[in-house]
Amino acid sequence: MVWPRLRALVGLLVLVGWMAAPRAAAQVLDDSTKVLYGPKTTRIIYEAEILRDSTSGTPLDTTLTRWPQTRFWFHDTTFQQDLGAVGTASRPLLYRPNLQLGARFGRNVFDKYARDPTTVPYYDTRSPYSFFRVLQSGAGEQVFEFSYSRSLRKNFSVGVAYERIASNKILGLGSGSPRGGLVEHSNLLFSSRFQTDNERYHLLFNFTNVRHRGVEQGGIWPVPPVGTAPGQETPNDLFTYERERVYLNSAVNTEDRDQVYFTQTYRLLGRGLTVYHTFDAKRQYNNYSDLGLQQPGALVFYSKTPAYNVNASIDRAEFRQVENTVGVLGRTDAVEYRLYARDRSASLTSKRADSTSVIGNPNIILTEAAERRNFNQVFFGGTAAFNYRTIYAVETAGEILGYSFIGRYTAFPEYWLRASVRTGPLSGEFLNSSYSPTLTQQQFVGNHYEWNHLPGSDSDFENTNTTQLTGRLRLKLPSLGRLTQQRFEGSVSWVNIDNLVYYGTDAKPVQEADVARTLFIVKARHQVRFGRVNFDNEATYTEGGDVNGIRIPALVTNTRVFYESYIFRKALFSQVGAEMYYQSRYRAFNYNPSTQQFYQQDNFTIRNYPIVDVFFSADIKAVTVYLKVAHVNQGIMYDGYFTTPYYTGYPRRFVLGLKWDFFN
Numbered sequence: 001m002v003w004p005r006l007r008a009l010v011g012l013l014v015l016v017g018w019m020a021a022p023r024a025a026a027q028v029l030d031d032s033t034k035v036l037y038g039p040k041t042t043r044i045i046y047e048a049e050i051l052r053d054s055t056s057g058t059p060l061d062t063t064l065t066r067w068p069q070t071r072f073w074f075h076d077t078t079f080q081q082d083l084g085a086v087g088t089a090s091r092p093l094l095y096r097p098n099l100q101l102g103a104r105f106g107r108n109v110f111d112k113y114a115r116d117p118t119t120v121p122y123y124d125t126r127s128p129y130s131f132f133r134v135l136q137s138g139a140g141e142q143v144f145e146f147s148y149s150r151s152l153r154k155n156f157s158v159g160v161a162y163e164r165i166a167s168n169k170i171l172g173l174g175s176g177s178p179r180g181g182l183v184e185h186s187n188l189l190f191s192s193r194f195q196t197d198n199e200r201y202h203l204l205f206n207f208t209n210v211r212h213r214g215v216e217q218g219g220i221w222p223v224p225p226v227g228t229a230p231g232q233e234t235p236n237d238l239f240t241y242e243r244e245r246v247y248l249n250s251a252v253n254t255e256d257r258d259q260v261y262f263t264q265t266y267r268l269l270g271r272g273l274t275v276y277h278t279f280d281a282k283r284q285y286n287n288y289s290d291l292g293l294q295q296p297g298a299l300v301f302y303s304k305t306p307a308y309n310v311n312a313s314i315d316r317a318e319f320r321q322v323e324n325t326v327g328v329l330g331r332t333d334a335v336e337y338r339l340y341a342r343d344r345s346a347s348l349t350s351k352r353a354d355s356t357s358v359i360g361n362p363n364i365i366l367t368e369a370a371e372r373r374n375f376n377q378v379f380f381g382g383t384a385a386f387n388y389r390t391i392y393a394v395e396t397a398g399e400i401l402g403y404s405f406i407g408r409y410t411a412f413p414e415y416w417l418r419a420s421v422r423t424g425p426l427s428g429e430f431l432n433s434s435y436s437p438t439l440t441q442q443q444f445v446g447n448h449y450e451w452n453h454l455p456g457s458d459s460d461f462e463n464t465n466t467t468q469l470t471g472r473l474r475l476k477l478p479s480l481g482r483l484t485q486q487r488f489e490g491s492v493s494w495v496n497i498d499n500l501v502y503y504g505t506d507a508k509p510v511q512e513a514d515v516a517r518t519l520f521i522v523k524a525r526h527q528v529r530f531g532r533v534n535f536d537n538e539a540t541y542t543e544g545g546d547v548n549g550i551r552i553p554a555l556v557t558n559t560r561v562f563y564e565s566y567i568f569r570k571a572l573f574s575q576v577g578a579e580m581y582y583q584s585r586y587r588a589f590n591y592n593p594s595t596q597q598f599y600q601q602d603n604f605t606i607r608n609y610p611i612v613d614v615f616f617s618a619d620i621k622a623v624t625v626y627l628k629v630a631h632v633n634q635g636i637m638y639d640g641y642f643t644t645p646y647y648t649g650y651p652r653r654f655v656l657g658l659k660w661d662f663f664n
Contacts, residue, residue: 087183106438140168
């Protein structure tokens with residue numbers, strides 16, 4: 001009941017902001033028609049700056065460099081393993097440490113498309129600032145975003161943004177699967193910023209409303225070629241895309257997220273002592289339904305998992321969480337610190353279709369799948385840093401789960417601790433953590449899968465413990481000539497992981513107690529410019545990424561080369577170039593749509609493959625446009641590639657993108 005009221009309140013605030021726009025209109029041109037406001041008068045303020053007691057802001061990014069790159073279309077720009085299409089389930093491809101402690105839902109496959117409230121941009125602009133961007137491909141990929149922000153008074157601004165991500169099916173159009181959309185994602189954001197004239201008090205507020213609906217096809221259902229015995233088909237036979245048949249024709253995953261978030265700070269004694277408070281209330285609802293279990297593909301797909309209901313699958317779960325964080329922070333030219341305590345109240349409920357429900361019944365009976373779980377936990381943490389000019393710096397940070405007042409979550413202490421030291425271009429970091437499994441890993445009761453690893457049970461899980469040592473180097477290399485510039489950054493990491501919890505080959509969570517996994521990771525990025533020609537090369541090498549619970553390609557690279565120049569008497573700035581992504585062969589995780597988890601498989605190896613795109617980007621004052629032919633090398637070596645076992649990536653296609661900024 002609370003969330004509909006919150007949405008209504010946000011809608012009213014947005015309406016008030018728009019109604020106030022004419023009365024607060026800013027002057028964009030003076031009497032001589034000279035442009036007064038633009039990218040240089042508009043800055044972005046993030047929460048991280050406010051928590052450092054700074055409001056200088058970040059200028060707008062008007063460069064063309066990232067614009068054609070697909071992974072920068074979304075809110076998580078890391079390399080990801082997905083199901084081959086925009087908006088589908090995904091997971092990080094490369095290793096990254098976990099710093100989330102305590103009760104966590106554990107349904108993260110759609111995180112890539114949702115906004116993180118801690119990184120929402122707040123625009124400080126003298127005039128109304130708005131933009132829209134749209135990307136469309138011939139294969140049905142689509143990204144649309146509209147954002148509007150304005151300062152109603154000198155120290156008060158509001159903003160609203162709407163985002164839509166969609167894609168069409170590229171598999172199974174001839175196997176009885178209905179034509180139409182594959183994914184439909186919408187994201188509504190309302191944000192506001194306020195500060196007092198003396199800048200002692202700051203408030204950042206945002207509300208996000210996310211709706212995600214994705215059709216689940218279960219991957220390609222291989223058809224043996226003529227003369228081939230069943231089970232002997234090869235991946236080379238599976239690149240006819242829309243003519244391939246799929247396992248599932250009526251399965252759908254939906255996810256709803258609603259979140260209210262605000263941070264406020266008050267300066268007590270200059271920048272040396274500031275108190276702050278953060279409020280974070282969120283709801284995440286996940287629903288998997290498949291009302292066609294009697295179809296042949298579904299029977300094959302679920303054959304190894306007996307069902308409660310043989311007619312229809314409906315598995316629902318809802319996670320609610322409210323956090324309050326209070327603390328103090330401060331900084332000087334040499335010292336910076338932040339100390340805090342956080343209280344978390346959370347609950348998890350789950351339901352499934354009753355065993356007597358049948359297809360076509362408008363009143364399908366839902367029963368409680370597992371007992372409601374409630375939690376109340378308190379965390380303590382902080383950071384401390386010392387900087388000596390730009391020569392030397394030391395920083396420590398950490399967090400610990402202090403106590404669980406309600407709901408036994410783990411019998412082991414949870415914490416993470418990080419320490420780093422930097423001198424000149426060199427830096428080193430130590431990270432140690434211990435964290436419990438997620439709520440989904442601890443317990444799941446659905447139509448096809450069920451497990452119980454609750455704390456105190458005979459099959460409970462221990463904490464996962466990690467230790468990571470990292471050394472980094474960042475420097476500007478000597479120029480080879482007047483028009484040459486080059487930069488290099490690299491890192492070497494050693495990671496040890498004990499008691500890892502992962503989803504095994506039966507798609508259920510498993511832990512190999514007292515078994516250590518070791519990773520050796522080398523990352524490097526080199527950027528060089530020869531006059532108007534630019535090269536940007538980055539690579540990650542991982543040793544030890546093919547063991548139980550970890551599947552990481554040994555080598556992942558991304559290379560870009562482009563030529564940039566002004567044309568039409570400097571009326572248009574352009575870039576023309578090519579980009580190549582490459583990953584080595586590896587046994588990628590499979591995907592289970594009913595639990596929304598990636599799990600281990602040992603029989604399908606995704607071969608090494610390159611993906612080459614060629615692009616043209618142009619900037620005409622406030623308008624940015626780009627044209628791209630993606631996967632231009634299709635058919636040269638292979639007819640296609642896989643991103644996940646039996647999920648093919650996009651074929652060759654044409655992509656058009658447009659972004660338009662308005663400062664009035």
